Amino acid sequence: MTTTGRLYGVGLGPGDPELITLKAARLIEAADVVAYHAARHGRSNARAIAAGHLSEGQIEEALIYPVTTETTDHPGGYQGAIDEFYEQSAARLAAHLDAGRDVVVLAEGDPFFYGSYMHMHKRLADRYETTVVPGVTSVSAASAVLGRPLMERDEVLTVLPGTLPPAELAARLAATDSAAVMKLGRTFSGVRDALAEAGRLDDAWYVERATMSSERTGRLADVDPATVPYFSMALLPSPAAAAFGAPAPEPAAEGGVTVVGLGPGAGEWLTPEAKAAVAAADDVIGYGPYVDRVPANPRQRKHPSDNRVEAERAAFALDLAKRGRRVVVVSSGDPGVFAMAAAVLEVAEDPQWKDVPVRIVPGLTAAQAVASRAGAPLGHDFCILSLSDRLKPWPVIEKRLIAAAGADLVIAIYNPASKTRREQLVRAREVLLAHRAGQTPVIVGRDVGGPQESLRVTTLAELDPATVDMRCLLIIGSSQTRAVQRADGSTFVYTPRNYPA
Structure with missing residues (x-):
């Protein structure tokens, strides 16, 4: 049994x-x-x-x-x-x-x-x-955070959902000694109106995320409705608690910058550490499409910007943190791979931000994501190169391509082309063909992890640069990389772990 x-x-x-x-x-x-x-x-x-x-x-x-x-x-x-x-x-x-x-x-x-x-x-x-x-209930926690009792002797405590109509809320608030109103967020304005109608607004306190690191308290009348999350409440403490006076002022916030990797795009590729860092932030800064990937949070301020202002973005983040804000700077993939981590650390060398804490939270890289979709092309030694010549001259890129090709490394290529950079990939292909066979496997991954994901396996000889844009990542195989046709018609690409003597 x-x-x-x-x-x-x-x-x-x-x-x-x-x-x-x-x-x-x-x-x-x-x-x-x-x-x-x-x-x-x-x-x-x-x-x-x-x-x-x-x-x-x-x-x-x-x-x-x-x-x-x-x-x-x-x-x-x-x-x-x-x-x-x-x-x-x-x-x-x-x-x-x-x-x-x-x-x-x-x-x-x-x-x-x-x-x-x-x-x-x-x-x-x-x-x-x-x-x-x-x-322990949130009501008990809020009372403890404020340092004000809920009720004593024969006083009556009423717990109310903020989703009640304001008129009914006002009637119930007027008829009780103390109260806790749950589920604020979108209901906050109606709750505040109900407290005012009941003549209790001046007695009301606001508590957000009690006992958490992002806890916030204050007079409810002073709270901006646009900043109120669901996990908050309005509290009318015991009338006898007036003798306690106002709660002690909150300690000054300790700001900092956390540079977070959001991964290539798929939500399941976002790490728990990255999720927690984003959720705890006061401000979210980054390239517009990356900021758009962060779920809306009425407590947070979002600051999207163009993808060519990395230094300005970093300085803005550090300045906000210096003033006590908890800031996340978001990057696609991993922030330390052709992304914002280096930009923030470079700007942070300025003495004016020497005391601002900076933390880097890793993310799944685009190279790893594309490789996983194709098989295991990065199974042996490999390198990563960017074809963008915005921050380094083309002769340096070409020299590194020749070195990587001569060393027979698998090469993951970031930023292969854009609307204004069409010739770099053409020239890179010519350089590689001088050192690699035309049948060398090439993987073209586009928007991997995103809604328009596509993956194509071709060869170095057949690679058409005109079909590649900024949303693509290329993996160029070594002399040992194999493309294997499977029984179902799919192709696996992998690089063996052993290299011939």
């Missing part, structure tokens, strides 16, 4: 990993399956909080919402799409439970306090043994 697994709804607290309970930590570490909800960008606050307790070999189930606040073409509308998602998610967890695996569903705050876990509980708790582990 097969024994089913046990379902656990585990509260993680409001954000600070040190607020995870001992029981929650123990269950997370021992679980066969760890599940968590996330928006379509793939980031999960719950997983980030619990990351230090995840164990090797665990199965992770990311339950990705099909919609958040946007419209949907689902026949049942928004609610129909969400209900279907919950049913499918519950079925995924049930398959693990039926197989005898224990499943921990991570929940920010408390699982039964406006938590996504409850939707799994309603669908599964009648069929499987279930344990719910409470967590």
Whole structure:
């Protein structure tokens, strides 16, 4: 007889990993399956909080919402799409439970306090043994952050969702001693109007991401609605708390610049470290198309710019960081490969920015992405060259091409052509043909990881420079690189690990 697994709804607290309970930590570490909800960008606050307790070999189930606040073409509308998602998610967890695996569903705050876990509980708790582990709520965290009690003696605390109509909110706020209004974000203006109508605006405090590194607090009346994220709340503390006075002023922000590699384009190629760095930033700086790849966040300011102003972009980032802003500079691929890391570090040598922290977060390179799609052309020694002569003269590029070709290295070529640079690839092909056989395999990858991805395997003799643009990356094989036709008609390109004596 097969024994089913046990379902656990585990509260993680409001954000600070040190607020995870001992029981929650123990269950997370021992679980066969760890599940968590996330928006379509793939980031999960719950997983980030619990990351230090995840164990090797665990199965992770990311339950990705099909919609958040946007419209949907689902026949049942928004609610129909969400209900279907919950049913499918519950079925995924049930398959693990039926197989005898224990499943921990991570929940920010408390699982039964406006938590996504409850939707799994309603669908599964009648069929499987279930344990719910409470967590510190965001309301408790916000009160602690402000240093102001919620209520005392006979005072009444009311917890309200900001999604209520402003008139109903105002009536409830006027009739209670203290209150917490959850789910702000887009509802903030209506909540502020309701507090004003109830005559409570002057008593209201704002708390954003309580206990997290990006925590923010202040008088609610002073908050710019455009900067308010979903993970924030309005708090009316105990009337008796007026004796405590205003909370202590926040310490000055410690700014810094983090240069982040977004990878070649596909969302699944973005590393967790890069996701976390982008999510924590106050400002996002970069070439316009790369900045557009960063999900919208009402708390952040985006600063897109042209792709020919790297030094100016770096100086702007360092100046913002010097003033206490947390800045990310985004690059496609890896920031250290023909991208913004070198530009930022070069500009940072200026004494005026000597005290600004700079960190580099790596990303998957375009060369690696194209190589993986083709097979393993970088399986032996290789080099990477850029054909752009904007920052180095063509004679230097040609000299390096000759050296790489003479050394029989596989060559990954970045920036092979653009609208104004059409001759460089023509000349590069001529140089390489003087040292390589015409049948040398050539891979042309375009927009790999993006919506218009294409991959073509040709030869050095048949390579047509007119078909190559700035969105392409070329890999030129060595004398040992092989293109192998497969039974299904596809071609694998690889460079053997051994080189003949």
